[in-house]
Amino acid sequence: MHRSRLCNLVIDCQGTDLAAATTFWSRALGKPVENPDEDGDGRYASLETAPDELKILIQCVDHPSRVHLDIETDDLDAEAARLEALGAKRIGFVKRWWVMEAPTGHRFCIVRRQTEDFGPHTNRWD
Template identity: 70%
Template sequence: MHHSRLSTLVLDCCGDDLAAATAFWSQALGKPVANSDQDGDGKYAELGTDADEPIILLQRVDHPSRVHLDIETDDLEAEVGRLERLGAKRVSFMRGCWWVMEAPSGHRFCVVRPQRDAFGPHLNRWD
């Protein structure tokens, strides 16, 4: 048995000015900037959300801007396997930590380890 849930809405932002994108989305969504440089490399910023809301992460990328979802799980391989049985495909294993997947619809998404201390209450239980 393992668990998973929607974890993060990731705003992939093409370009060098992540600060401007962060300011826009902070104001557009009415969410404060929680961290303007999450990893210290200028690639990630996070908006403040309540514990029962998905994380909103902005990511500086080289591909066209888009939005993707992260699904967090307490068993990475079990969740990736479950999604493969539903028709998803593995695309790449990133930094030895998470999987980029592609849905049958062509949408990219990530399967990641738990992102917050409290994993529940909005989780799915899979046997």
Template identity: 70%
Template sequence: MHHSRLSTLVLDCHTDDLKQATDFWSHALGKPVVSYDQDGDGKYAELATLADEPIILLQRVNHDSRVHLDIETDDLEAEAKRLEALGAKRVEFAHGRWWVMEAPSGHRFCVVQKQREAFGPHLNRWD
């Protein structure tokens, strides 16, 4: 048995100015900025969300801008296998930490470890 849930909305931004993109989305969504540089490498910014809302990250990327979802889980391998059984395919095990996957519709998404201390309350239970 394992658990998973929608964790994060990631705004992939093809830009040299992540701060400008972060300010736009902060104002557009009415969410304050938590960090313009979450990891200190200039690749991730985060907007404030409540504990029961998805995390909103902005990610500086080299591909076209798009939005992707992260599904968080307490068992990466079990969740990747469950999604493969539904028709998804694994694309890459990125940075040794998460699976980049592709849905049958062609949408990319990531399967990641749990992102917040409290892993709930809106969890799906898979046997």
């Protein structure tokens, strides 16, 4: 048995100006900047959201700009296998998460648990 849930809305911004992208999205969404440099590498920032909202991440990327979702789980490989059984495919392992592609062509990520408690919207899978 493992658990998973939708946890992040990730705004992929082509380019390297994380500060400018973060400022724009912070102002556009009315969300203060929580952390202007999540990993200290100038590629990831987060906006402040309420506990019952998705976390919003800003990410500098090399590919064209888009938005993707993150699914958090307490078992990365079990969740990847579950989603593969539904028709998704693994694209690659990056740092500490799986990049996946849905049968619809949409990219998304499976990430490790992001919070101490999964909360009320957790799925349990056998």
